[in-house]
Amino acid sequence: MSASRQVTVHTSDCGPVTISCPAWCAGRHQTGEQLVDLGHASNDIELLVETERGRVELLHLLFGSYPFSTRPADRGLVVAVHLGGDYFDFHDDAALYRLADEVAAHAIRIRAVARQLAELQRAEGGR
Numbered sequence: 001m002s003a004s005r006q007v008t009v010h011t012s013d014c015g016p017v018t019i020s021c022p023a024w025c026a027g028r029h030q031t032g033e034q035l036v037d038l039g040h041a042s043n044d045i046e047l048l049v050e051t052e053r054g055r056v057e058l059l060h061l062l063f064g065s066y067p068f069s070t071r072p073a074d075r076g077l078v079v080a081v082h083l084g085g086d087y088f089d090f091h092d093d094a095a096l097y098r099l100a101d102e103v104a105a106h107a108i109r110i111r112a113v114a115r116q117l118a119e120l121q122r123a124e125g126g127r
Ligand SMILES: [Zn+2]
Pocket: 020, 021, 022, 025, 026, 027, 028, 029, 039, 040, 041
């Protein structure tokens, strides 16, 4: 992440708008959108898993904000998490900790399925 800096973004309704980017912003801004859709986004934090066909994204997260949004909740810093083909905003650390707890619970379930697979394969004489 770099220091705060100014960028000029061309919007469809307000023309060029100069804004200060927070230090976490990766500096990629869409031009031609309405001012309310002008946002900051960090680089993706990718969580990958190893599969038989290589590494695949399980989910990714990024910091973001929409300082001109008509929805006050979207103006502040959030973490957007890409889950199931869409982004979901997590507005505070408690929400992210709940997500982490749910992912950890799924890991326990995956381990149980792994044990079940081994038992079934042994029963079938495969291993
Ligand atoms: Zn920015």
